Amino acid sequence: MATEDEAVQEPEAVAPNGAVVDVGAIVGLLRRKRGMSLDELATRSDLSPSFISAVERGKSDIALGRLARIAAVFGLDVASLLTYSSNTSRPRFLSSDDRTPVDRGEGVDYRRLRLPGVDFELITVTFEPRTAFRDALAHDGIDIVYVPVGSVVLDFDGVDYVMNAGDSGVWSGRTPHAFRNDTDSPAQLVAVVTDTVWDL
Incomplete structure (x- = not known):
């Protein structure tokens, strides 16, 4: 044996x-x-x-x-x-199927990408005009956020911070936070989170 x-x-x-x-x-x-x-x-x-x-x-x-x-x-x-x-x-190119949509509110296109063996998530969010996350979120890890298009408002523990195109920021994911677009134009953000937010 x-x-x-x-x-x-x-x-x-x-x-x-x-x-x-x-x-x-x-x-x-x-x-x-x-x-x-x-x-x-x-x-x-x-x-x-x-x-x-x-x-x-x-x-x-x-x-x-x-x-x-x-x-x-x-x-x-x-x-x-x-x-x-x-x-x-060699590079690995990912299809749209590799980006999982998450329902974060009407008019919000929220997608997350997590590769096996990598200890972070990449999140992309597109906001239609006058849209917002349905609720605040708190999670493990650090958020690193960049706004490539438009203007978004970060609600961080009840305090608003405006982030315009080209702005970036870093904060603890453990503090409740949410985003919204208060403008009449679309907006986008890209975030890297150093932990798993969504178990999908």
């Missing part, structure tokens, strides 16, 4: 471009990026540190079930983990 630390032969993972994916390198990269020790990852995935070390060094293969347990520790599924760093030397 095979033990956990014995190599389990699985078909090689292949990226969309046909390249073989280095699973161990991806696991190691994700673990280090999150400041996680081998022992911590082992405990959280219910695998041994020596086995994970062997996988990271390319000395052992890993079954999909075990890889799924490691991926879950990082908040990913297996497919997302396998494509985490595949072929990063």
Whole structure:
């Protein structure tokens, strides 16, 4: 009977471009990026540190079930983990389907983009004239906002701040905040949030 630390032969993972994916390198990269020790990852995935070390060094293969347990520790599924760093030397272009719409109010086109393995969200918002968020929002992380078109009002904990085209700002997402467009022209903003706002 095979033990956990014995190599389990699985078909090689292949990226969309046909390249073989280095699973161990991806696991190691994700673990280090999150400041996680081998022992911590082992405990959280219910695998041994020596086995994970062997996988990271390319000395052992890993079954999909075990890889799924490691991926879950990082908040990913297996497919997302396998494509985490595949072929990063080439650009990846995203379609409109990759931008998830969120209902934030009538006349507000709010879309969020979150890539697997990336610890931030990109949010784009277009406001029709005289429109506003339905309600204020508070969340973990930092908001970094840029207004490329028009003028929007940031309601930050009940205090209004006007942001015109070309303006940018940074604040804690934990404070309730919302946006509105008080003008007769459309407006847009782009935001980067350093945490997950929407679990969609």
